[in-house]
Amino acid sequence: MKKTVKNWQPEEIRELKAKARKGFSHTDIYLNGRSRFSIRYKFYDLGCYSILWSKKEIRWLKEDVKKGIPFDKMRGKRTPIAKRNKAIRLGIYKTKKKKMKSWRIDEIKLLRHLVTYAGYTARSLVRNQWFPGRTLDSIAQQISRQKIKSRH
Numbered sequence: 001m002k003k004t005v006k007n008w009q010p011e012e013i014r015e016l017k018a019k020a021r022k023g024f025s026h027t028d029i030y031l032n033g034r035s036r037f038s039i040r041y042k043f044y045d046l047g048c049y050s051i052l053w054s055k056k057e058i059r060w061l062k063e064d065v066k067k068g069i070p071f072d073k074m075r076g077k078r079t080p081i082a083k084r085n086k087a088i089r090l091g092i093y094k095t096k097k098k099k100m101k102s103w104r105i106d107e108i109k110l111l112r113h114l115v116t117y118a119g120y121t122a123r124s125l126v127r128n129q130w131f132p133g134r135t136l137d138s139i140a141q142q143i144s145r146q147k148i149k150s151r152h
């Protein structure tokens with residue numbers, strides 16, 4: 001079954017632009033005979049996808065970030081993710097980097113012994129708390145990196 005391509009008519013484009021200017025999102029717009037995907041594509045094609053931040057919204061964001069208010073509790077109608085991304089772009093919020101804990105030589109030797117000779121798996125090492133502070137994924141990844149194989 002072949003789908004026919006229906007060209008956008010000037011009156012449809014005018015209606016779409018008018019609704020975008022009124023603040024409608026592409027998900028809230030319905031045009032007769034148009035799929036939501038067609039509307040979304042044309043919405044972005046016309047450059048209507050971005051509602052600019054007002055000076056008041058930016059001022060509120062700066063004040064709330066300075067006070068340490070969580071993004072979901074801040075003033076304004078934007079989503080928490082939109083607020084976070086704008087704060088990062090403005091340079092007023094830095095993401096927290098996780099420090100990866102390096103494996104020490106003695107831990108690798110113990111890991112090698114426990115897997116090779118005692119027959120432990122990553123799951124059993126976590127269950128028996130041989131490496132406190134290490135996750136199942138971390139231990140499994142280290143076993144893989146070191147190419148450790150059980151002899152049992």
